[in-house]
Amino acid sequence: MQRSVALVTGASSGFGLLTVVELAKAGYHVIATMRDSRKQGALLTLAAKQQVSEQIEVWSLDVTNRTEIIEVSAKLTETYQRLDLLIHNAGISIGGFNEEISEQDWRRSMETNFFGVVFLTQALLPLMRQQQSGKIINVSSVGGRIAFPGYGPYSASKFALEGFSESLRLELSLYGIDVILVEPGAYQTDIWAKGFTHIEDTSSTHSSYQQPMKQVLSVGKRLTKHAGQPMDVAKKIVNIAAKRKPRLRYAMGRGSTLAVMAKGLLPWRWLEALIKWQLRKK
Numbered sequence: 070m071q072r073s074v075a076l077v078t079g080a081s082s083g084f085g086l087l088t089v090v091e092l093a094k095a096g097y098h099v100i101a102t103m104r105d106s107r108k109q110g111a112l113l114t115l116a117a118k119q120q121v122s123e124q125i126e127v128w129s130l131d132v133t134n135r136t137e138i139i140e141v142s143a144k145l146t147e148t149y150q151r152l153d154l155l156i157h158n159a160g161i162s163i164g165g166f167n168e169e170i171s172e173q174d175w176r177r178s179m180e181t182n183f184f185g186v187v188f189l190t191q192a193l194l195p196l197m198r199q200q201q202s203g204k205i206i207n208v209s210s211v212g213g214r215i216a217f218p219g220y221g222p223y224s225a226s227k228f229a230l231e232g233f234s235e236s237l238r239l240e241l242s243l244y245g246i247d248v249i250l251v252e253p254g255a256y257q258t259d260i261w262a263k264g265f266t267h268i269e270d271t272s273s274t275h276s277s278y279q280q281p282m283k284q285v286l287s288v289g290k291r292l293t294k295h296a297g298q299p300m301d302v303a304k305k306i307v308n309i310a311a312k313r314k315p316r317l318r319y320a321m322g323r324g325s326t327l328a329v330m331a332k333g334l335l336p337w338r339w340l341e342a343l344i345k346w347q348l349r350k351k
C-alpha cells in the first residue's frame with residue numbers, strides 16, 4: 070500500500086525539522102522542503118538515528134519564490150499524484166518598532182509568513198481537491214491572536230494567516246480537506262535568537278524607541294529562558310494530522326492558551342494593562 074504523502078516547509082531547523090522526522094516515524098513519506106538544501110545535514114542525521122531516512126526526501130523550496138513553488142507542485146503531482154498533509158511551517162520573526170521598520174522588512178515578513186502560505190496552497194490545492202481529502206496545517210503563533218509591542222510585522226503576518234485559514238477552512242470543507250491552525254507560545258528554537266539579533270541590529274542609537282525596545286527585548290529573553298521543548302509541537306502536529314475531525318485552532322505552550330482565553334474574556338483595557346505590566350516587570 071502507498072504511504073500517505075506529507076510536505077513540510079522550513080524543514081532545516083526547529084519545528085519543521087522535528088515534524089518531518091516524527092511524521093516519518095508515524096508512517097508518512099515526507100517531502101522536507103527548505104530554502105537552502107545545504108542545511109539538510111541536521112535533518113538527515115536525526116532521520117538516520119531514528120531509522121527513517123528512506124521515508125524522507127529533501128527538496129529545495131524558498132516559499133517566497135513563485136517559480137520554485139510551481140516547480141515543487143509539478144514535481145509532486147508527477148511523482149506521487151497525491152498529497153495527504155501540507156504543513157506550512159516556514160517563518161521568520163521580524164521585530165522592531167512599527168515606525169522604524171524598513172519597507173523591505175515589512176514586505177519580507179508578509180512574503181514569508183503570509184504570501185508564501187497563500188501561493189503554495191494555491192499551487193497544491195488542485196491535487197488535494199481532486200483526491201477529495203487531506204489536511205493543511207498552518208503554523209501560526211499566539212502572536213497571531215494577540216499583538217505585542219516590538220513585533221508588529223510578525224503579528225500582522227500571523228493575523229493575516231489566521232484570517233486566511235478561517236476563510237479557507239470554510240471553502241475546503243466542501244472538498245473533504247481540513248484546514249487547521251497551530252498556535253504555539255514560546256518554544257526553544259532558533260527563531261527567537263534570529264529575531265533578537267535583528268532587533269538589536271536595526272534599533273540604532275538614533276532610535277526614538279530605545280527604552281521601550283530594551284523592555285521588549287528583556288521580556289522576550291525572559292520568555293525564551295522558560296520556553297517549551299519544540300518536540301512537543303512536532304508531536305502535537307502529528308497527533309492533529311491523525312484526527313478525524315480536527316478543530317480549527319490548537320493554541321499550545323506556556324501561558325498561550327491562557328492569554329488567548331484572557332483576550333476573549335477580559336475587557337480590552339484590562340488586557341492592555343496586563344501587557345504593559347509584563348513589560349515593566351524586571
Ligand SMILES: NC(=O)c1ccc[n+]([C@@H]2O[C@H](COP(=O)([O-])OP(=O)(O)OC[C@H]3O[C@@H](n4cnc5c(N)ncnc54)[C@H](OP(=O)(O)O)[C@@H]3O)[C@@H](O)[C@H]2O)c1
Pocket residue numbers: 078079080081082083084085103104105108130131132133158159160161181208209210211252253254255256257258259260261263296
Ligand atoms: N519557536 C517559537 O517559539 C514559535 C512560536 C510561535 C510560532 N512559531 C512559528 O513556528 C514556525 C517555525 O519556526 P521555528 O520556531 O521552528 O524557527 P526556526 O528554527 O527559525 O525555523 C524556521 C524555518 O523557516 C525557514 N524559512 C525562513 N524563511 C524561509 C523561506 N523564505 N522559505 C523557506 N523556508 C524559510 C527557516 O530556514 P533557514 O534555516 O534557511 O532560515 C527555518 O527552517 C514559524 O512559522 C514560526 O513563526 C514559532
